Amino acid sequence: MKVRVYVSLKNGVLDPQGRAIHHAIEGLGIHGVNDVRAGKMIELEVDPSVTDGQLEEMASKLLANMVIENYRIERLAA
């Protein structure tokens, strides 16, 4: 089964990378983009026996740094 963990910076945490991407989008001549925040998506292939609790544990203890980041777990249909 496929699981996706989306990791994003918390509100209020400065995202210089997102700001640079925003700048580059404006360089494409496309207007109307008001803000850009960059994050990451981690895809896991797991046995059905892996519990939601274990996914929460890996996300909160390793995949995201809870000081600066939030995460969202998405289980995909097999």
Add this chain to the structure above:
Amino acid sequence: MSFRSAVITFPGSNCDRDMADALEKISGAAPHRVWHGDAELPERLDFIALPGGFSYGDYLRSGAMAARSPIMQAVIAAANKGVPVLGVCNGFQVLTESGLLPGALLRNAGMNFVCREVRLSVSNNQSLFTSGYDAGEEILIPVAHHDGNYFADDATLDRIEGEGRVAFRYAEQVNGSARDIAGVLNAAGNVLGMMPHPERMIEREQGGTDGRALFESAIKALADA
């Protein structure tokens, strides 16, 4: 009495030799060199150093992998028993990732890798790492990092400032760090993380000796104990 220190090397560490060299020249005793995969530290250590570099290629986040390596369990246990632990640059990132120090190191606000000598001010000269400096003394120490932008929420920043746990501040714009914080102590005062590299400023040939007092302070603290 011989100063028993250890320098931890992770895959991708690149300042471990400089750190070992500084410790040997200043303490007179060669440090133990410890590999990240070791499960145990040498016994009766007086000092543990986590060096700079790019451990595990900065995969996931700077310091995230190293913080979960086998040897870090032993370092955390030693730190909790009061053994002095110094983390420089990537070592500071490892200390925040391992939970030994509060906050996190974000990408530099200017997005650029910053590699130059910077002026620091000594905010706390009462710690075992900083007693050899004067309060408010300005010193020159090099930085070389991409992720040195110290972040913590306001409540945490207020707390560590109130407890005198900011050891060093930048005396100039460097990386966008919250409240110009360059180095942070843990609550007990035996763990220090800092982005600047004191081990690169111990001999005149390196352009200055402002880093020496940090190591001398730790050695003196042990001798006085």
